[in-house]
Amino acid sequence: MSSAVVAAEQASPRAIPTPLLGACLALIAIGVIAFLAGLSTDPATAWRAFHVNYLYWGVLAQGGVAVACAFVIIGARWPGPARRIAEGLGAWAPLTLVFFLISFLGREHIYSPWLHSPPPGKEVYLNATRLFVMDVAIFAWLALLTVAFLYYSVRPTLGALRERGGMFSRWTAGWRGDEAERDLCAARCRVLAPIIALSFATGWTFIAFDQVMSLTPTWYSNLFGAYFTWGGFLSAIAATALILVLHRNAPGFQGEVTKSRMHDIGKMIFAFSIFWMYLFFSQYLVIWYANMPEETQFFEARLGSQFMVDKAGINLMELARTWDLKHFWDRITEPYAKMTLFVWLCCWxxxxxxxxxxxxxxxxxxxxxxxxxxxxxxxxxxxxxxxPSLVPKDSFSWLGPVQIGIAGGFLGAFVLVFLLYTRVFPSLAVPSKHS
Amino acid sequence: MPTLVGVFDRPGDVAETVTRLKGRGFTKLEVYSPAPFEEIDDAVDPKPSKVRIFTLVGGLLGVVAGYAMTIWMSLDWPIVIGGKPFASIPPYTVIAFEVTILFGGIFTLLGLLAVGGLPSIKLGAGYSARFSAEEFGLVVEVPERDVAEVDGLLRAHSAKEVSLVAS
Amino acid sequence: MTPPPPESVAAMIRPTPALPDSPTNRDVMRVFMERPGLGWLLLIGLCLGGLAGGAATWIYQIYAGLGIAGYSHPIFWGAYIVTFVFWVGIAHAGTLISAILFLFRAKWRNAINRSAEAMTIFAVFTAQLFLGIHVGRIWKAYFILPYPNQRALWVNFKSPLLWDTFAISTYTLVSLIFFYVGLIPDLAIARDRTTGWRKALYGALALGWQGTSRQWKAHNRTVLHLSGLATPLVLSVHSVVSWDFAMALVPGWHATIFAPYFVAGAIFSGFAMVLTVMIPVRRIFGLEHILTDYHFENMCRFLLLTSCIVGYAYGIEYFIAWYSGVEAEKTSFYLRAFGPYWISTWIMLIFNGVVPHLFWFKKLRTHVPTIFVICTLINIGMWFERYVIIITGLSREFNPAVWGHYTPQPAELMIIAGSFSFFSILFLIFLKLFPVIPISEVKELVIHERAHGHGQHAEAH
Incomplete structure (x- = not known):
């Protein structure tokens, strides 16, 4: 089935438009400067911003591979170039290992809540050596799978370019002929796809436990890993949709971004964002209901007490006020709460x-x-x-020149990697019109 | 007015014929088909079905009813349970959600009945059991003087047979 | 386009020729129009016997009290609740196949969706029986509904059991609507081809459906919207069932992952049950050309996917129980695997988490007897999953002084057997009353293929 998609594509290397290239490089420069400046003035903030951004792009990129794998698994024909775009996001995924190694240098600032004094009983799990070994293994395994998948997925379209030398010859070494390559590579992709999907879900679950959940070391929620990973999957779909739409007038893609394609991807965004909210609600309701301090602390720090049951006991007036909608907004005292509400607004x-x-x-x-x-x-x-786990009650902890600069640097780097992979190394093959 | 019934085999032909007939001003027509085909349905009436309004109204009504019922009933006789607020939005969301779906579903069914003109006791004059097999029926009311022309038009668009139903 | 001479117009007035019928109609109609065979009669007789046994036991239980069901401190949720959750779980496949696969435009669903929807409804009915059986004083069951009364008391909307009431009743009604709406065009087909009481029944139920373009358009929209409504509903129903447990503080119950984990488990068990039922039905009624191995293979893939999710949840539950550092959680999960209920736990882990991985091999997921065996094992495994969750949770709570033990009693087993009979009777009657394959949906593909040839129709997938 996927062979039919591949058959209708031809690789053709394109240059990256100069303004776009310039913008990416400028953003990267800003990012590097901001990071270095941050390291010298406020290393904790710089490292934490780095951590957030590397996680965001890392799970998004791996999510992109997972989206492509999902298309392969269900044998969907409708995505067309959308599958290639999702794969293109995945070009970043192997780099996540590098970024993790860098972020580990800042472990004093990132894992500060437990690095030197983990909660009693959790020393076995919450220690830097274990985290390093396990997470490097996860990222390395995912990187390996991703490269293998991208290799087999793109290989058939590069057939015409195999005389070009460099990467092109290496990716097309041992060419068996167009037809044979198509079938073989499609078969390999079908084998790899479910393995990647499973590894993505399990691997990122543990990354989420290790690098996000553990920052509040006494808090635990067994849905958290799935919730975090699903967010990555969904953001990858959103990125795919955005890039697909941006490509609607790109040379070679006229008429490819059809209404029905956008409709399908729009339906995915719609349905999966509801599912994301459902995962959030599933965690929230259980914790709200039981109202146990070790569970509520995570939500208290992000939503404030009025989203939890007030500690007012049976004081009727207090109880009545907990969800008193009239003063709801005024009663938001937790600085991070408005940010969380804004996240709901954007994502759901x-x-x-x-x-x-x-x-x-x-x-x-x-x-x-x-x-x-x-x-x-x-x-x-x-x-x-x-x-909020690292800097409680300070809604501007995440916002500042250093943080924004680092975020910009990551954005520039991600876009550049995407463009290099999809255009210069033309994985976003131009669909041939005769199909 | 006389009513002509054309019998077709392929949905594409029906859709084309409908477009032609409507272009000629014969708008009193009806298509019986054994299965849904978008091309036919859109040729007869390109507007999306009104059912969506029913679903929307039902859903909105449901969400309001769900929250209203739970909040009002808890405040009508306030009892503290488990140290939770009387009007606890998180758990009531569950009930409001279910009621939303319930009302939405019921209203959608009502929408189908209203828009599809169901239930109806009598079947249409041109309806025949063969249209619940694998053939398509195009029923069109035409003035006496145009019968011959429409007959020709139907046959020209691969109607297998054309018959006249007096009405 | 020359106008015909006037005499030919007169010649056109002639009676409709003898009723032509389509092979699809005949194939499917045959299943429910043929007189019931000996096998069907034997089976329904057997099931009536089982149902009578279950009903008699229940009547005795009302007289004697829930003590005969093995309920004693601290375990007051026993095999009835286990079986209730089991049947609710089964009920999830039908709507999933109809709604979600409809939204994803997976055309292969149309060979199975009717019977799966029917199973959904019958399974929900069966599940609801257990609520009545479990409450003991059945004549007070209506207390669960918010009705005006002279004490001006309302129900407790904060109780997950009440959410369950709303979720299950909504699910029953919306599934019925979904089932019925899908059935209307097929009922019209049956109305046009039957006589006697059947014509009266189908005629009344078909509501005068004629398949006009306006009706089809409304029908398509209705199915689309019902799918859109039913999809989140499916998720919510088993989530709410899971919250019956997760809202409590009982170790092993209070977990945030419960909702999605239960939903995956429900879909898993539902698909397994659909296959367990449809494999014999296909064989008996010779539906191999409509319900092909390709459909079964796709269902097996789905089973594999959901088994992976369920296995993931098992693993994460154990991991977090250990990571949380909460003594009661750790003990509860240790005792699951190595305590008095270890057999049930290992049945659950192996049947649900390991055995379905055989479906990775194409040979096995296309070999019908193997599928049947694996699906039966999954059904057993999923019953035990609920058994493990409920019983190990309740029997080992925080204080070892109030730990207890529970074994299902003969009365419960009788009633459970009765519930399987009840489900089977409904399904057997359905087989002889309604088209088991959605005729008009299959026809849509047939006509499409005839009009466009085989090549292009694939593009509609």
Whole structure:
């Protein structure tokens, strides 16, 4: 089935538009400067911002591979270039291992809540050696699988370029002929896809436990890993939709970004964002109901007490006020709470209400804007998952020149890697029109 | 007015014929088909079905009813349970959600009945059991003088047979 | 396009020719129009016997009290609740197949969706029986509904059991609507081809459906919207069932992962049950050309996927129980695997988490007897999953002084057997009353293929 998709594509290397290239390089430069400046003035903030951004892009990139794998598994024909875009996001995934190794240098600042004094009984799990070994293993395994998948997925389209030398010859070494390559590579992808999907889910679950959940070392929630990973998967779909929409007038892609394609991907965003909210609610309701301090602390730090049951006991007036909608906004005392509410707005409320009908899903501008809003929402969500554990009650901990600079640097680097992989090394093959 | 019934085999032909007939001003037509085919349905009436309004209204009504019922009933006789607020939004969300779906579902069914003109006791004059097999029926009301023309038009678009139903 | 001479217009007035019928109609109609065979009669007789046994036991239980069900401190949720959750779980496959696969435009669903939807409804009915059986004083069951009364008391909306009431009743009604809406065009087909009481029944139920374009358009929309409503509903129903447990503080119950984990388990068990039932049905009624091995293979893939999710949840539960450092959690999970209920736990782990991985091999997921065996094992495993969760949780709470032990009693086993009979009777009647394959949906593909040839129709997938 996937061979049919591949058959209709031809690789053709393209240059990256100069303004875009310049913007990416400028962003990277800003990022590096901000990071270095941060290290010399306020290393804790710089490292933590680095941690947030590397997690955000890491799970998004790996999510992109998972999206492509999902298409392969269900044998979907509708995605067309969307599958290639999702794979293109995955070009970043192997780099996550490098970024993890860098972030580990800042472990004093990132894992400060437990690095030197883990809660009693948790020493076995919460120690730096264990974390390093396990997470390096996870990232290395995912990187290996990702490279293998991308290799077999793109190989058939590179057939025409195998005389070019360099990467092209290496990726097409031992060419068996167009037809044979197509079938063989499609078969390899079908084997790899479920393995990657499982490894993504399990691997990132433990990354989430190790590098996000552990920052509040006494807190635990067994859904947290799935919740975090699903956010990555969803942000990858949003990124795919955004890039797909941006490509609608790109040379070679005219007429490829069809209404039905946008409709399908819009439906995915719509449904999966509801599912994301459902995962959030499943955690929240159970913890709200039991109202046990070791469980509520995580939500208290992010939503404040009025989203939990007030510690008022049976004081009727206090109880009545907990969800008193009239003063709801005024009573938000937790600085991070408004940020969390904004995340809900970006990742669920807006996608739900805007993409409810059919027409908005098929309108490029609307679909693209919603995807952009969601991508921003998830970036904010990663911030709100990490910062309150490290810097409680300070809603500006995540916001500052250093943090924004680092975020910009990551954005530039990600876009550059995507462009290099999809255009210069033309994995986003141009669909041939005769199909 | 006389009513002509054309019998077709392929949905594409039906859709084309409908477009032609409507172009000629014969708008009193009805298509019986054994299965849904978008091309036919859109040729007869390109507007999306009104059912969506029913679902939306039902859903909105449901969410309001769900929250209203739970909040009002808890405040009507306030009892503290488990140290939770009387009007506890998180658990009531569960009930409001279920009621939303319930109302939405019921209203959607009502929408189908209302829009589809169901239930109806009598079947249409041109309806025949063969249209619940694998054939398509195109029923069109035409003025006496145009019968011959429409008959020709139907046959020209691969109607297997055309018959006249007096009405 | 020359106008015909006037005499030919007169010649056109002639009676409709003899009723032509389509092979699809005949194939499917045959299943429910043929007189019931000996096998069917024997089976329904057997099931009636089982149902009578279950009913008699229940009546005796109402008289004697829930003590005969092995309920004693600290375990007051026993095999009835286990079986209730089991049947609710079974009920999830139908709506999943119909709604989610409809939204994802997976055309292969249409060979199985009718019977799966029917199973959904019958399973929900069966599950609801257990609520009545479990409460003991059945004549007070209506207390669960918010009705005006002279004490001006309302129900406790903060109780997960009440959420369950809303979730299950909504699910029953919406599934019925979904099932019925899908059935209307097929009922019209049956109305046009039957006589006597069947014509009256189908005629009344078909509501005068004629398949006009306006009706089809509304019908398509309705199915789309019902799918959109039913998909989150499916998720919510088993989530709510899981919250019956997760809201409590009982070790092994209070887990945030419960909702998605239960949903995956429900879909898993539901698919297994659909296969367990459909494999014999296909064989008996000779539906191999409609319900092909390809459908079974896809279902097996789904089983594999959901088994992976369930296995993931088992693993994460154990990991977090250990990581949390909470003594009661750790003990509870240790005792699951090595305590008095170890057999049940290992049945659950192996049947649900290990055996389905045989479906990685194409040979095994296309070999029908193997599928049947594995699905039966999954059904058993999923019953034990609920048994393990409920019983190990309750029997080993915080204080070792109030630990207890529970074994299902004969009365419970009788009633459980009765519930299987009840389900089977409903399904057997369904087989002889309604089209087991959605005729008009299959026809849509047939006509499409005839009109466009085989090549292009694939693109609609």
């Amino acid at each position: 409320v807006i996608p739900f209400w805007v993409l409810l009908g059919q027409r908005p899903k098929k309108t490029p501008a609307i679909l693209g804007s919603v995807s952009l809003v969601m991508l921003f929402g998830f970036w904010l969500e990663r911030n709100v998952l990490v910062w």
